[in-house]
Amino acid sequence: MQPTSLAFQSKASSALADPNLQAALGGIKTGWQRGRILAAERLPEFEQLRDQARDIKNHALANLDFYLEAFEARVLDAGGQVHWARDAAEARRIVQEICEGAGARTVTKSKSMIAEEIGLNDHLEAAGITPVETDLGEYIIQLRKEPPSHLVGPAVHLTKDQVADLFEQTHGLPRTDDPTELVGQARTVLRQKYLAADVGITGANFLIAETGSAITVTNEGNAELTQGLPKVHVVIASLEKVIPSMEDAFTLLRVLARSATGQEFSAYTTVMTGPKRKGDLDGPEQFHVVLLDNGRTGMIGSKFQDMLRCIRCGACMNNCPVYLAAGGHAYGWVYVGPMGSVLTPQFVGIESAHTLPNASTFCGRCEEVCPVRIPLPNLMRHWREEQFKRQLVPSTVRQGLGTWGFLARRPALYRLATRVAMGVLGRLGRKRGRFASLPLAKGWTVSRDLPAPEGKTFMQQWRQRQRSRS
Amino acid sequence: MNSAESSPRPGPRVGLFVTCLVDLFRPSVGFAAVKLLEDAGCTVEVPEAQTCCGQPAFNSGDRATTEALVRGLIDAFEGYDYVVAPSGSCAGMLRTHVPDLFEDDPATAARGREFAGRCHELVSFLVDVLGVRAVPAQLERHATYHDSCAGLRELKIKRQPRLLLEGVAGLAVTEMQEPEVCCGFGGTFCVKYPQVSTKMVNNKAADIEGTGADLLLAGDLGCLMNMAGRLARRGSAVEVRHVAEVLAGELDAPPIGRPADA
Ligand code: SF4
Numbered sequence: 001m002q003p004t005s006l007a008f009q010s011k012a013s014s015a016l017a018d019p020n021l022q023a024a025l026g027g028i029k030t031g032w033q034r035g036r037i038l039a040a041e042r043l044p045e046f047e048q049l050r051d052q053a054r055d056i057k058n059h060a061l062a063n064l065d066f067y068l069e070a071f072e073a074r075v076l077d078a079g080g081q082v083h084w085a086r087d088a089a090e091a092r093r094i095v096q097e098i099c100e101g102a103g104a105r106t107v108t109k110s111k112s113m114i115a116e117e118i119g120l121n122d123h124l125e126a127a128g129i130t131p132v133e134t135d136l137g138e139y140i141i142q143l144r145k146e147p148p149s150h151l152v153g154p155a156v157h158l159t160k161d162q163v164a165d166l167f168e169q170t171h172g173l174p175r176t177d178d179p180t181e182l183v184g185q186a187r188t189v190l191r192q193k194y195l196a197a198d199v200g201i202t203g204a205n206f207l208i209a210e211t212g213s214a215i216t217v218t219n220e221g222n223a224e225l226t227q228g229l230p231k232v233h234v235v236i237a238s239l240e241k242v243i244p245s246m247e248d249a250f251t252l253l254r255v256l257a258r259s260a261t262g263q264e265f266s267a268y269t270t271v272m273t274g275p276k277r278k279g280d281l282d283g284p285e286q287f288h289v290v291l292l293d294n295g296r297t298g299m300i301g302s303k304f305q306d307m308l309r310c311i312r313c314g315a316c317m318n319n320c321p322v323y324l325a326a327g328g329h330a331y332g333w334v335y336v337g338p339m340g341s342v343l344t345p346q347f348v349g350i351e352s353a354h355t356l357p358n359a360s361t362f363c364g365r366c367e368e369v370c371p372v373r374i375p376l377p378n379l380m381r382h383w384r385e386e387q388f389k390r391q392l393v394p395s396t397v398r399q400g401l402g403t404w405g406f407l408a409r410r411p412a413l414y415r416l417a418t419r420v421a422m423g424v425l426g427r428l429g430r431k432r433g434r435f436a437s438l439p440l441a442k443g444w445t446v447s448r449d450l451p452a453p454e455g456k457t458f459m460q461q462w463r464q465r466q467r468s469r470s
Numbered sequence: 471m472n473s474a475e476s477s478p479r480p481g482p483r484v485g486l487f488v489t490c491l492v493d494l495f496r497p498s499v500g501f502a503a504v505k506l507l508e509d510a511g512c513t514v515e516v517p518e519a520q521t522c523c524g525q526p527a528f529n530s531g532d533r534a535t536t537e538a539l540v541r542g543l544i545d546a547f548e549g550y551d552y553v554v555a556p557s558g559s560c561a562g563m564l565r566t567h568v569p570d571l572f573e574d575d576p577a578t579a580a581r582g583r584e585f586a587g588r589c590h591e592l593v594s595f596l597v598d599v600l601g602v603r604a605v606p607a608q609l610e611r612h613a614t615y616h617d618s619c620a621g622l623r624e625l626k627i628k629r630q631p632r633l634l635l636e637g638v639a640g641l642a643v644t645e646m647q648e649p650e651v652c653c654g655f656g657g658t659f660c661v662k663y664p665q666v667s668t669k670m671v672n673n674k675a676a677d678i679e680g681t682g683a684d685l686l687l688a689g690d691l692g693c694l695m696n697m698a699g700r701l702a703r704r705g706s707a708v709e710v711r712h713v714a715e716v717l718a719g720e721l722d723a724p725p726i727g728r729p730a731d732a
Contacts, residue, residue, distance in 0.1 A: 008663075009663060009665075012663065012665060012666050013665045016665055016666070016669055321651060321652050321654070321670050321673075322663075322666055322670075325666045325669040325670060326666055358659070358662055358663075359659075359663060359666070360656070360659065361619065361652050361654065361655065361656025361657075361659045361660075361667075361670075362529060362619070362620075362656060362657075362659075363619035363623070363651075363652035363656070364619055364620070364622075364623035364624065365619075365623070365650075365651075365652065367623070368623055381528070381529060381531065383531075384529065384530060384531030385531035385532075385533055386531070387531055388530060388531030388532050388533075389531070393530065393531070397530070397658075401526065401527060401530055401532060401535065404526065405527055405532070405535040405538070405539070407521075408490075408521040408522045408524075408539055409521075409535075409538050409539060409542060411518065411519045411520065411521055411542075414521050418493070418494055421494075422494050422495075430729065430730065431729055432729055433724060433727050433728040433729035433730070434698075434699065434702055434727040434728075436703075441661075443660065443661030443662070443664045444660060444661055444664070444699070446664050446668070447664060447667075447668035447671075447672075447700065447703065448668070448671065448696065448699030448700040448702070448703050449698075449699045449700075449702040449703050449727060450695070450699055450727075451495065451695045451698050451699060451702075451726045451727035452727070453494055453495040453496070454495065454496060454497055454498065454723060456497065457493050457494055457497060458488050458492060458493040458494075458497035458500040458501075459488065459493055459516070459518075461497055461501075462500070462516050
């Protein structure tokens with residue numbers, strides 16, 4: 001997917017003018033945001049659990065090579081295969097080869113952000129293989145030919161009415177806006193495709209080094225069918241998903257569900273270990289794991305290492321006032337919200353995404369809710385430093401900062417300049433106490449007045465006061 | 471009232487870090503801070519060589535300018551028992567971010583950490599460090615209090631201003647639905663992304679108006695100017711002041727963004 005992150009500003013503006021989108025985003029506040037608060041209140045040890053979750057991920061990252069090797073060995077033991085992919089192109093090629101090896105015409109997919117990251121669907125389609133999304137949200141955005149707008153709810157930007165319209169057009173059935181009936185329609189369509197699919201592709205929330213299993217959670221049970229029915233099963237996951245043990249996975253799952261939707265546990269937890277064994281009633285004949293690096297090993301030991309703890313719960317976006325105003329598509333690539341503002345520059349280059357780490361007030365709410373305590377604002381600031389270093393800051397901003405910095409480093413000169421400037425502004429603004437418009441302050445005054453300064457600076461008055469006292 | 475003469479030990483020597491917005495736009499907040507600190511027994515001085523905490527440069531990714539400015543502040547406030555600022559955001563910069571600066575200069579980094587440990591935001595300093603539990607202020611008004619982000623999340627300022635406001639005679643405080651949600655200021659954010667910022671401050675203004683309060687208080691001038699500017703543009707009657715003005719009983723200046731004779 002070509003990044004369009006540089007257009008954040010204009011996309012956010014259209015998002016703000018779209019009443020459907022604003023209504024849909026409003027639902028996140030009353031739904032998932034509220035759900036998380038209630039779930040956290042119900043679990044007294046929630047904060048401790050977050051510390052544990054952070055520590056598990058830190059430990060795994062500090063020993064990544066060890067746990068990856070252990071994971072690979074266990075997958076092989078169980079009769080599966082592991083494929084290492086350095087980058088997106090390699091991962092796409094590997095998946096395509098597996099599909100071609102199985103003579104696949106259709107593949108079913110359950111939700112995978114890694115598939116989005118590597119642009120798998122477009123690639124498979126170009127190779128004559130039809131990917132069918134089985135997660136309801138993914139299915140909807142696939143029909144609309146849109147990227148996901150949220151980590152957990154890819155179609156969260158749509159209202160129920162918009163989905164009803166879409167299904168009426170594509171399913172050719174009488175229009176219904178009853179949620180249960182809508183889900184039922186999608187199920188009926190998808191059931192047939194499950195049976196026809198030659199390969200099932202799933203993502204993974206965690207890879208377990210101890211057992212060689214991949215774990216994925218869904219609320220629809222679609223991963224079960226995606227991995228269980230076709231004769232070939234492919235798990236695509238990035239390296240940092242590996243953790244030591246099943247016990248660790250359950251600790252992480254407890255914070256994941258609560259942080260994401262406010263559930264105590266996701267409805268379905270699917271554990272996938274190797275192909276069908278003798279005596280198993282069902283399961284795939286082949287089990288492949290594609291492990292994607294795509295720059296992640298380069299993040300280890302860098303200022304961005306903390307980001308690799310992310311468990312893709314979406315809490316940072318559910319609680320981000322910028323995301324809730326602009327919506328996911330404004331971010332212009334696969335990952336959105338605060339976590340996307342850190343990850344997107346990593347994957348597409350800061351020169352193509354420097355708008356994102358700047359699209360934050362650093363209010364810190366994301367860090368406050370992140371279950372694995374990722375210091376998201378600090379990481380966004382590191383990108384701003386990178387942007388500044390590489391001269392990607394607009395020259396007007398650079399000059400403004402430069403002038404201000406020059407003065408602020410020279411207190412005597414700064415005093416003089418500010419005394420004169422505030423004197424003038426204070427006089428101009430005295431009558432109304434504020435400015436409705438002011439040259440060079442359009443960004444401010446377009447929607448709010450600028451309070452006028454009192455006139456004399458504090459330092460000026462303080463000096464006078466000290467003089468009169470002595 | 472607590473006075474320096476009657477206490478057995480001399481009160482701490484506090485360097486007031488005025489902050490650039492208070493210095494330039496609203497000196498009354500600085501004088502209110504001086505009064506609160508002196509009433510609590512501190513000796514207050516205002517070092518001449520101070521300008522800005524460096525936050526605009528820091529948040530724009532300009533490390534070199536940030537470090538130059540912070541180095542100036544460390545020098546200017548050398549020797550004071552405490553450095554106090556009437557802003558959660560500037561105090562947050564000094565207290566929580568300065569220790570991460572000067573990666574290539576261990577000597578200055580050590581000075582920075584020592585300096586950071588002495589820096590405090592005004593209201594939390596009064597309550598948490600000086601143990602102030604009430605101020606002798608009085609105001610017959612209905613107020614609401616906005617939790618500015620940096621103060622709330624970097625410095626855990628939540629209960630302290632409410633505690634002192636509770637003791638202001640005649641003052642009623644009603645909470646917003648979402649007092650902790652960002653007002654959309656964010657320093658340069660508000661001019662870089664004016665539409666998103668407007669949406670945020672508009673939500674905030676509606677929340678403020680929904681309380682029925684006629685006075686909005688907070689501890690950060692940037693946020694206050696943003697909210698005051700939007701409230702005024704909406705034609706709202708809600709007045710806006712820094713919390714220190716109310717606590718110090720220094721209400722001679724007109725509310726933020728209002729003319730002197732109104
Ligand atoms: S950054 Fe934290 S809050 Fe955001 S998706 Fe990742 S784990 Fe969840």
